[in-house]
Amino acid sequence: MMTATRPERDRPESPCEPAQMRLLEAMLDTSPVAVAVTAPEDLHILFANAALGRILSLEPALLAGERLVDRVLSKEDAAKILDHIGRGDGVGPLSTRLRSRDQAHRWTTLTLEPVATSEGMVVLWWIEDEEEMRRLEQRLGASLIKEHKLLQRLESLDMDLGRMTAEDPLTGALVRERFIELGELELIGARRYREHVAVLTVTLLDFEPICEFQGLAASEDAVKTVAGACQKSLRQVDYFGHLNDHRFGIVLPGIDGKQAENLRNSLLKSLSAQTLRGLNGPFRLRVAVGHTQASQGDISLLEALGRATDHEQVLAPRPPKDDKS
The missing domain is CATH 3.30.450.20 (PAS domain)
Structure with a gap:
């Protein structure tokens, strides 16, 4: 009262x-x-x-x-x-x-x-x-915002880590395991829906002589040059993988044999014109490119890559520009 x-x-x-x-x-x-x-x-x-x-x-x-x-x-x-x-x-x-x-x-x-x-x-x-409830809500809201930002950062780091483990750091191409995994899925889908899919292989020839006579830096430069030329010729839907030190694989969804042949010839022409410089002067790249249709028959991606390798062609490089011969 x-x-x-x-x-x-x-x-x-x-x-x-x-x-x-x-x-x-x-x-x-x-x-x-x-x-x-x-x-x-x-x-x-x-x-x-x-x-x-x-x-x-x-x-x-x-x-x-x-x-x-x-x-x-x-x-x-x-x-x-x-x-x-x-x-x-x-x-x-x-x-x-x-x-x-x-x-x-x-x-x-x-x-x-x-x-x-x-x-x-x-x-x-x-x-x-x-x-007091409003103050608590404000503190809780600020805490939730911080937590959300932290989760976003962790997701970003996780994506970065996934990208780092899926891509070859030297060339930016898919590592072999990831390339095989994604390529196999693409082949399965192409056969199911009866769509074209082509497989190419690109091999840097003379890799070991380049390492020995032109130096390690020159050999890495050669690998990156081959990878860069391939990536410039590809679409976003294509898969590009680094199979080993000097070999690359490409899966081309929706591409028939004629289109794959045109890409092969284009890569051979552009790469054979590349001049690089090593410890012992300039040198031209020598590459072999092969292709096959992988949507016909129940073959694996590794088998398709083997067939493409068997059909690889080489375009003899021209001498370097500053060669006197």
Whole structure:
């Protein structure tokens, strides 16, 4: 029960009988939920319990005679409350901010209920403090954002790691195991849907002599040059793999024999024109390129690569530009 009151001339009259009002106050004063009782006409506070005083950082007795609706920060929410109560309706739950002492604002949930007594109407306000919950949600939201960013980073690292393990670091081609795996799946799909699929092999000839006479750097440069020329000629749907030190494999979905032959001739022409420089001067690349159709018959990718190798052709390179011969 309130221990301090304003002078009687400032305190609005209660529509309830004094005994009835004291009983209502006694019931609500100990409630852990903030409660206020207001007059229905002007919404002046007739009673405020200790929990409401804690939310607003004010002694409950000092609230008597105020209009609690004037502490609603949102003008739109305040107008909604006045409109509903004016029509005799309840309000809420309504999430809004109340102005507390020193103009601070606290998030609350308001529920207003008109209550009939033997002597008239009063409006019962239930005010739930949302401030701590909002702070918790903000902290939780910030934590979830950090966790989401961490997961994104881990996914990115996982993709990078997967790419690193699937691709040859020297050439960017698929490593042998991954190339065979994806190529086999492509062959299975081509046979099932009766589509063309061609397989090419590209072999860098004289790899060991290049290593021995031109140096390791020159041999790596030669391998990268062959890989680069192949990659420039391929589509995104094609598969390009590094089979061993000097051999590459290519799977070409939807490509028939004539188209594969044209690609073979184009690679032979472009690669035989390449001039590289090693420890003992410039040298021309020598490559062999073969192709086969792999969609006909139940053959594995390894068997198709073997057939393509058996049909490899070589285009004799021209001498380097600065050769005098």
